[in-house]
Amino acid sequence: MSGKHYKGPEVSCCIKYFIFGFNVIFWLLGITFLGVGLWAWSEKGVLSNISSITDLGGFDPVWLFLVVGGVMFILGFAGCIGALRENTFLLKFFSVFLGIIFFLELTAGVLAFVFKDWIKDQLQFFINNNIRAYRDDIDLQNLIDFTQEYWQCCGAFGADDWNLNIYFNCTDANASRERCGVPFSCCTKDPAEDVINTQCGYDVRQKPELDQQETIHTKGCVPQFEKWLQDNLTIVAGVFIGIALLQIFGICLAQNLTGLVISSILETSGIVQHEDTETANEETIIC
Structure with a gap:
């Protein structure tokens, strides 16, 4: 054994x-x-x-x-x-x-x-769809504001994308004070200002694009995201x-x-x- x-x-x-x-x-x-x-x-x-x-x-x-x-x-x-x-x-x-x-x-x-181009189109559609619902949900609003502030952008491909929102569009039927404007998160920051001016984007899209650049970021979030990804x-x-x-x-x-x-x-x-x-x-x- x-x-x-x-x-x-x-x-x-x-x-x-x-x-x-x-x-x-x-x-x-x-x-x-x-x-x-x-x-x-x-x-x-x-x-x-x-x-x-x-x-x-x-x-x-x-x-x-x-x-x-x-x-x-x-x-x-x-x-x-x-x-x-x-x-x-x-x-x-x-x-x-x-x-x-x-x-x-x-x-x-x-x-x-x-499918980079298809992804870009879907991202544009996604952002524009959420621009329409900007005022409908506070969490969505905060997410969009954070995105635009972080990447220093406005809309999917430019500030005119905010024409999709009922509060910011430039139609005559829009009686909102924000008509033809953009959210404050599109505005360029002044380092000397401690308090955020939430009205900085009012009527800004009634100005020529060159004049808009003095007040807001005119580049869209899709190209800014692409640039950030490359960097x-x-x-x-x-x-x-x-x-x-x-x-x-x-x-x-x-x-x-x-x-x-x-x-x-x-x-x-x-x-x-x-x-x-x-x-x-x-x-x-x-x-």
């Missing part, structure tokens, strides 16, 4: 608790995003009137928080519980779900590069590559842990041969 002692493969606690710790943070961030989204909807009265979700003509930024938060919550929960309980179903779900997200991101990146291409590419590597790393760790758990279960059941067990023990890293 052999004097060798065969021991079943142990699950690496390094991998197990690394996945657990990482996903706890991910899970908490998901809860935070969901909480912020639901709080924003509560402040706008959406939770008390669900039908108002479809009333907004433009994009509601709250959806971004809810979708991102929901995905992070589901992924974090599956990875956290799957690693802690050594649940192969949740670990497989985590790795497959993360793999699908990675594939969608990769596909979107390739399509965006191949910061290295940083943007680095961020996307970092996210992709993190996702691949997470998938590999989850698959590794799943394999170790399955090997441990099979050995406990007496299905794995002792020779395979000894090899598995040598390759497994134990904290």
Whole structure:
């Protein structure tokens, strides 16, 4: 009788608790995003009137928080519980779900590069559609103002895009004081002024374009975004590559842990041969 002692493969606690710790943070961030989204909807009265979700003509930024938060919550929960309980179903779900997200991101990146002109047209349509709904939602209004201030732009391709909004168009039927104007976020900033002049864009589109440049940014947000992307291409590419590597790393760790758990279960059941067990023990890293 052999004097060798065969021991079943142990699950690496390094991998197990690394996945657990990482996903706890991910899970908490998901809860935070969901909480912020639901709080924003509560402040706008959406939770008390669900039908108002479809009333907004433009994009509601709250959806971004809810979708991102929901995905992070589901992924974090599956990875956290799957690693802690050594649940192969949740670990497989985590790795497959993360793999699908990675594939969608990769596909979107390739399509965006191949169909640049189509993406530009869709971006123009998206911005103009939200210009129409500028006054309909405070979150959308803040998002547009932030975009125009950050990129020092006005409209999709110029200030005249604000003619699409019922409060800023130049038609005779428009009795608004903002007629033929633009939002204050289009205005050039005076470093000497501490207080924002919210009326700086009034009547500005009644002036010739050269005169407009003294008061507002006349370049559109689409070309300004393209310029920003070109100027910061290295940083943007680095961020996307970092996210992709993190996702691949997470998938590999989850698959590794799943394999170790399955090997441990099979050995406990007496299905794995002792020779395979000894090899598995040598390759497994134990904290």
